Structures are given as C-alpha cells and as structure tokens.
Amino acid sequence: MKKTYSLLFFFCLALTGVSQAQLPPIFENSRAQQAQSEATVRRFLSPVRILWQTGTIRNAERLLKVGNGQADLSGKDMCSLKSDGTGKPSLLLDFGRELHGGLQIVTGQWKESKPITVRIRFGESASEAMSTIEPKQNATNDHAIRDLTVQVPWLGKLEIGNTGFRFVRIDLVDGDTELLLKEIRAIFVFRDIPYLGSFHSSDDLLNKIWATGAYTVHLNMQDYLWDGIKRDRLVWVGDMHPEVSTINAVFGYNEVVPKSLDLARDITPLPGWMNGISTYSMWWILIQKDWYLHNGKLDYLKQQQPYLVKLVNLLIQKIDDKNSEKLDGTRFLDWPSSENPKGIHAGLQSMMVLSLNAAGELSRILNDPATAKKCTEAVARLKQYVPDPNNSKQGAALLALSGLVPAEKANKDVLAVNGAHNFSTFYGYYMLQAQAQAGDYKTALANIREFWGGMLNLGATSFWEDFNLDWVKNTGRIDELVKEGQKDIHGDCGAYCYVGFRHSLAHGWASGPTPWLTEHVLGIKVVEPGCKAIKIEPHLEDLTFAEGTFPTPYGIVKVKHTKLASGKIQTDVSGPKEVRIIR
Incomplete structure (x- = not known):
C-alpha cells in the first residue's frame, strides 16, 4: 500500500511543512494579514518530455533537466531556438500531468541585450496546446488566458500564466533571431495539505481512479473551491457537493469549503437562487448537512440558520396544490440531462424532498422545531406525487435517493440499462449512490471501471467536465498528437457550453468515485x-x-x-x- 500511495502522490505528499514568512515591519498590518492568509504554495516542475518540435532547435533536452530558476553567466549547454530562412522554431513540452499555475522561463545572453518575442500556448491536452483561438474547435481564453504573446528578457526570468494545463507550446515570433533558454519550468500552485484519506485494493484501476478523483479536487482547492482550473474558475454550489464529499473522504476539514459556501450565501440574497439555479440552493443545504456530519462544528452551522430558515420558506412556496414542485429560475440538473424536461422535473421533485429532509434535520439540531415541522409537512406533501424520470439516469438516481421510487426499481428500469452509457461526470456520483442503495455494487463497480477508467485510458491525469462513451471510437489520447484519420477526443468532442477545447479536463464535480469507493468498498460511513x-x-x-x-x-x-x-x-x-x- 505504501509503495502505491507514494507513486500516485509523489508530486504532492512531499510538499508539506512550509513555514509562512512574516512581512517586514514597513508593511501595514492589514496588508500583512492579507498576505499571510494565502493558502497556496508554489513548486517548480521541469517538463518530462519534448513531445514535438520543428525548425532550427539545438540542445532541446537541456529543458528536461532540473533547474534552479536563476539566470547565470556560464552560458553552458543552452537550448537554442533560431529563426532563419527555413522558418521559425517551435516546441511542445509535456509536464507529465495536469497542473494549476503558470510558467517560468529563464533565459541566457544573446548578441543584443533586448527582449525577444515568443508565443506561449497552454493546453490540458497536447492538441489544445497546438491550437489557435478560432471557432472551428472552440479554443478560447475564457476564464484564464492560455494563449498569449510576450517578451522574454535577455539574461533574466519571466513568470507568466494562471490556468490549468499539462502541455505548453513555445513559438519564437521574431525573425532572424536566436533565443537561448536555460530553463522552462511549470509553476505548480496548490494547497499544501496532506492526503489523510487513502484507498488501496486488489484492482489497480480502482486505485488509480480513487487517486485521480482526489487529485482533481485538490487542484480545484484554490482561493475558493472551483469547479475547473482552466475554465469555470468559479464557485458553483451544486458542483461543490461531490467535491465536498471528496474533501471529507481525503483531506478532512479545510477552510476552502465554508469560505466558498459563505461566498455563495453572501452574494445570493433571497429570493434569488445560488448561481441562478434552484437546485444549487438546495445543494447548499445538502452540503451544510454533510459538512456538519463530518466536522461537527455547531458554531458554524448556527451562522447559517437565518439564511436556512428563509430558504426553507422559499422552497415550500414552490410546491403547488397538486404537491408538485413549481420551481423557477434555471431548471437544471446537469448538462447531459438538460434536453429532457420530464427528467429534470423528476430530479427537481426529488431534490425538494432531499433538501427539505436535510433542512429538517439541521433545524432539529439548531433547536428550531417550527422550521423542522414545516419541512416534515412539506416532504409528506411532495411524496404524494412521483414524476416519471423519462429514462433519465439523473432523474432516476435522485428519485431513488429521495425515496420517491424504490432504488431497486430505479436501478432495474433505468440506471443499470446499457452499462455506463448515459452516465455523466457530475451526476454519475448519484447514479452510483442509487445503485449502492439498490444493493447492486457489482454493476456500480463495473460502471466506475468503464466510465472513469475510460478517461484514464485516454491519458487523463484528472477527471473531465464531461465524458461520453460514444466519443471513444477511433479517438486519440490527450497526451499524444492526433494521428491522421483519428478523432480528437478534446477538440472534436464536447457539447453545450463545453464544445471542443473549451471543455475542461480537470473538473472537480467528476470526482464522485473517490468518496463512493471510500463509503461503499471500504464501507466507512459517518453516522x-x-x-x-x-x-x-x-x-x-x-x-x-x-x-x-x-x-x-x-x-x-x-x-x-x-x-x-x-x-x-x-x-x-x-x-x-x-x-x-x-x-
């Protein structure tokens, strides 16, 4: 177990014990406090391979050596990129796994002491780093700049970038120029926290899936708990639920969770819905329940009570005289289910039951019997009406988890049909939970291996915003350049808001197998x-x-x-x- 664990987490387990330096007295105290509150650290990683190069380049292997971040006067063994009559050179570097952060470029001394212009392209896949921002495959600079042209100094250092990436392409822009490079290193920015939870079994694929889910969420534990480190660097409350479940199973208490929950609360005065989505306000209640169950911080829960009471009253107003939900705002479960309004309706009815049940439990803990009674009565009404999920695995999973439909029936009729086809990265967690509730652990494990294992088979080192088994046929891996006749799994696939290269390949909502394996295979459940x-x-x-x-x-x-x-x-x-x- 120890050997497997250290191999999987070598890039973060050794990064503990960093002390925080105090600012000099000249700084104002308020500024010092702000600086000391930074939760992330930086580590520098050299590339592990040169995946592609073109043009006149000499000694490119120099860039694979461990550096020190310091320019010097030795001038030894520099990597040379030279633009001449044959064209301008470019190379593509692979840093080995998905990272959050930027790039450090250390230069040598060339003939004239003036800056040289280069183009830098970050990519979560090799093909994204090779792409140009244009509409065909939807490469973008949304949320974080990943394609930029900059000047690097003569005999100096430049640090740029703040995004999610594994690959970096560098192009020499200036003509008739020689660029000398001493080092190019990734600046890895992350929370310096230990992996307290672990999972190891006789199936190495499951071990890798557990670890990849944990790492995906770790990458997104930045200033706040984000959904994606390249795109969707935002606090999406519904997306937080599987992320928080992973944090509970892997890291234990971390301030990024209450910080993010409070941000969502504070920027969403009622009767507004968090992120404009009614289910996301309900997920806020469910996260509060899970967070209290794992951490037992009653003082923090008490801070939520005024908002919780008002939110409960708002939700109860959204039940009509037929005991059906009539929620307004954006009616949304996840993107793959967004074209199935009947399935969404079934999911919303279920979410009302789940969230009001949770709110009732929290109200009893908070010694608020009046609100608890309202929740109990509302749930009793909602259970008198059971919508048809219309073959939506998302809707069927929530119907099972809410108790509106027996889990065995939901599993047999919908969830277990056609394996992991029509699974989704976000709601896959709840599909697995419903299958566990039905006692069908065998099928759930098969779905984990097929669906999340399918991403690993394509070179993933973190889990993606979405994945569809129908995309897999005749596709290349994300860590290789697409071969002639192959489909690009990144640039040619995706849907809705994540078509092509806009698709995030490190999305925390996809980490569901990590807490699921802890809860159901290890069998650890907090009661x-x-x-x-x-x-x-x-x-x-x-x-x-x-x-x-x-x-x-x-x-x-x-x-x-x-x-x-x-x-x-x-x-x-x-x-x-x-x-x-x-x-």
Whole structure:
C-alpha cells in the first residue's frame, strides 16, 4: 500500500511543512494579514518530455533537466531556438500531468541585450496546446488566458500564466533571431495539505481512479473551491457537493469549503437562487448537512440558520396544490440531462424532498422545531406525487435517493440499462449512490471501471467536465498528437457550453468515485455528527482485499478487509478513542 500511495502522490505528499514568512515591519498590518492568509504554495516542475518540435532547435533536452530558476553567466549547454530562412522554431513540452499555475522561463545572453518575442500556448491536452483561438474547435481564453504573446528578457526570468494545463507550446515570433533558454519550468500552485484519506485494493484501476478523483479536487482547492482550473474558475454550489464529499473522504476539514459556501450565501440574497439555479440552493443545504456530519462544528452551522430558515420558506412556496414542485429560475440538473424536461422535473421533485429532509434535520439540531415541522409537512406533501424520470439516469438516481421510487426499481428500469452509457461526470456520483442503495455494487463497480477508467485510458491525469462513451471510437489520447484519420477526443468532442477545447479536463464535480469507493468498498460511513460514530460495512464484490484510511476531527481511522477462501470478509479496524466504531 505504501509503495502505491507514494507513486500516485509523489508530486504532492512531499510538499508539506512550509513555514509562512512574516512581512517586514514597513508593511501595514492589514496588508500583512492579507498576505499571510494565502493558502497556496508554489513548486517548480521541469517538463518530462519534448513531445514535438520543428525548425532550427539545438540542445532541446537541456529543458528536461532540473533547474534552479536563476539566470547565470556560464552560458553552458543552452537550448537554442533560431529563426532563419527555413522558418521559425517551435516546441511542445509535456509536464507529465495536469497542473494549476503558470510558467517560468529563464533565459541566457544573446548578441543584443533586448527582449525577444515568443508565443506561449497552454493546453490540458497536447492538441489544445497546438491550437489557435478560432471557432472551428472552440479554443478560447475564457476564464484564464492560455494563449498569449510576450517578451522574454535577455539574461533574466519571466513568470507568466494562471490556468490549468499539462502541455505548453513555445513559438519564437521574431525573425532572424536566436533565443537561448536555460530553463522552462511549470509553476505548480496548490494547497499544501496532506492526503489523510487513502484507498488501496486488489484492482489497480480502482486505485488509480480513487487517486485521480482526489487529485482533481485538490487542484480545484484554490482561493475558493472551483469547479475547473482552466475554465469555470468559479464557485458553483451544486458542483461543490461531490467535491465536498471528496474533501471529507481525503483531506478532512479545510477552510476552502465554508469560505466558498459563505461566498455563495453572501452574494445570493433571497429570493434569488445560488448561481441562478434552484437546485444549487438546495445543494447548499445538502452540503451544510454533510459538512456538519463530518466536522461537527455547531458554531458554524448556527451562522447559517437565518439564511436556512428563509430558504426553507422559499422552497415550500414552490410546491403547488397538486404537491408538485413549481420551481423557477434555471431548471437544471446537469448538462447531459438538460434536453429532457420530464427528467429534470423528476430530479427537481426529488431534490425538494432531499433538501427539505436535510433542512429538517439541521433545524432539529439548531433547536428550531417550527422550521423542522414545516419541512416534515412539506416532504409528506411532495411524496404524494412521483414524476416519471423519462429514462433519465439523473432523474432516476435522485428519485431513488429521495425515496420517491424504490432504488431497486430505479436501478432495474433505468440506471443499470446499457452499462455506463448515459452516465455523466457530475451526476454519475448519484447514479452510483442509487445503485449502492439498490444493493447492486457489482454493476456500480463495473460502471466506475468503464466510465472513469475510460478517461484514464485516454491519458487523463484528472477527471473531465464531461465524458461520453460514444466519443471513444477511433479517438486519440490527450497526451499524444492526433494521428491522421483519428478523432480528437478534446477538440472534436464536447457539447453545450463545453464544445471542443473549451471543455475542461480537470473538473472537480467528476470526482464522485473517490468518496463512493471510500463509503461503499471500504464501507466507512459517518453516522453521528463530528465522526463520533462510524459504521463499517464493506462490499468487496470481486476484490480480494481493500484497505485505506479516513480522516476524522480526532485522527485517522484505518480499515483493512481481506476476502478469505470461504468468501467471508475479515475486517481489521483501528481509530481514535473518541470515534465509536460500529460493525
């Protein structure tokens, strides 16, 4: 287990223990406090390979060496890019995995001490880094600039960029010029936090999927909890729910979650909906419930009470005399379900039940029996009307989780049909949860392997905004240049707001298998607020063993499950004395 864990997280596990320097006294105290509140650190990574080059380039392998970020006068072994009569040189660098941050360029001394112009293109795929911003494949500079022309200094250093990327293309723009490069390094910007949760089993694919989901969310834990590091660098509250579930399973408490929840609350005065979407205000309630269950911070929950009470009253107003939801605002579950209004209606009815049930539980904790009673009565009304999901896996999953439809029926009629086809990266988590509720762990694991494993098979190192199994036929990998006759999985696919290269390849809402594997394969489920009681109920299915860790406010819970020859599961559990283990 230790060997696998260190290989998967070598790029972040070794990055702990950074002390925060104080600012000199000359700075005002308010500015010093602001600077000290920065949660992220920077690390520098050299590229791992040169994927492509053209033109007159000498000693390009120099750029793969570990650097120190310092220009010097030695002039030894510089990488030379020379524009001449044969054309202008370019090269494409691969940094090995998806990163958040920018680029550091360290230069040498050329004949004239003047800047040289270069074009820099960041890409989450090799083909995106090779693309030009134009309408054909929808390459953009939305949210973060990824295609820019800059000047690099003579015998100096330039740092540029703030985006999500793995690949960088560099073009020499000036004619009749020689550019000397000492180093090109990625500036990796991330929260310096340990991976307290872990998962390791007899299936290495599941291990990689768990780790990739954890890393995807880690990348998006920036100033706030974003949905994407290239595009959608925003706080989308519904998208936060699977992200927070992952944080609970991997990192434990982190201030980025309440900070983001409070931002959404503070910029959304009622009767407005968070992000303009009614379900997203309901997801805010569900996240508050999950956050309290894992962390037990009653003082923080009390701060939400005034807003929660008003939001409950608003939701109850959106039930008509037929006990059906009549929600306004944007009626949205996720993008792949957006053309199925009947499926959306089923999902909204279910979300009303789920969120009002959660609000009732929170109200009882907050000693507000009046609001709790309103929630109970509203849920009773809503359960008298059950919409048809219209074959929507999103709608069917929510109907099952809300109890409006038996999970076994939703699974048999809709969720288990045609495997992981019509899954989605966001609502795939709830489809898996509904299948677990139906007791169909075997199918859920098969769907995880097929759907999320399908992204890994195409070179993913973080999970994508969306993925469709129908895209896979005759497509190239994202870490290779597309071959003649192949489809570009990035530039030629996508839909809705993420057509082509605008498609984010590091989207936190896609991390659902990580908390799902922790909850259902390791069998770790929190049953009392603050993790004071945890139930252990593993479901190994075809696995011969599974082991891992889980963060609580009191320390780490460790579990190991081994399938014996008889088929019986042997379980070993240890944890802090404050945590009651139920088996």
